Amino acid sequence: MSATSPVPPLVPLLDVVAEGPGIEEVLTWGDASDEVWRDAAGGVFAYCRSRDGRHQMELPGVAKFCFDGDGRVTAVPRPGIAAQSVVDAYRHSALPLVLQAIGKEVLHASAVVINSGVVAFCGHSGGGKSTIAYGLHLRRYRIWADDAVVFEVSARAVTTMPLPFNVRLRPAAAVQFGLGAVETRLPGKQDRGADEAWRSAPIAAVCVLDRGNQGSVPAACRPLPAVQAYPALLTHAYCFSLENRARKRLMLERYLSLVARVPVFALTYPDSLEALPSVLDAVERTLGCTG
């Protein structure tokens, strides 16, 4: 194997099928051990279950997914849902949970590349992750991820691997960037390829987004002590299920390693897109970064 060998495929292949043998009959939810993940508004985001090394998940109204870590995921769309919609939902919503279930850790974050590595911006949906990443992109930083940053911890470093993504900007943010008043998708990494630009990279910093409710809050990026950074990052950790204690412990260990080795910052900023330049200034100033 040469020193320039590509990163092994990370993303399980998706098979979208009309019917999944063994899926329909077992995917009824309600066991105490089923994990029900909810979004910020309280709606069910995903149902997850693991049994005997086999994982099953449902994104309500979209599709059911089944996988066991062999590099393939089978999806059965809900009636009336097009296969392409399932593929989109897989990449954007299901894949982070799939990767966590098969042993990776994934932060709900967007990210850009600076000279010393990747900077992840984690936060709740609609909190400004993609907007900040795209704003930095316009300041010459390459976007690394949109909505999911997968990482691994080794004895030497905390590194992140590239995932396919599109940058998704909400209408208000798209307007701010002169892209029109509609939800906008901009192409990022598209496939399983691993060219030179998309090799694994060290995580240089993590910023936890904290958008204030009042416009007078100045943009600031301040270091978070580990004891605050740890729960803050766990808040934004994708997790398939907490049922398996050994897996949970491993996840907690990895996040502890992350806060021990990587600087974590709280990025506070006003709830106004007009303040975006000052937010980006604060990031650049704090991280002393160049693209």
Add this chain to the structure above:
Amino acid sequence: MPARYRASPDALATRVGDEIVLVHTRTDQIFALNRTGARVWELLCGELDHAEIERRLAEEYDVSRDELGAQVSELITSLAEGDLIGVLGGGP
């Protein structure tokens, strides 16, 4: 025989600078030990008893034995209440 301690199997610990961050994996509680507390944790994990921990700390820090004894006792009690340490053997 004086009590010796060990880290709970449910405890995760990592050093961050001078501090040690402890996490209990069942209760999900998080604790931060300052520099001195972190040193006590290391000595506890070395299966030293209370008196030996005090003696070592007295060598390393410019603090009275009485004050050290009280602080070590308080910390051990807190760690035990948090189920972060268990007693290996001996008395209280």
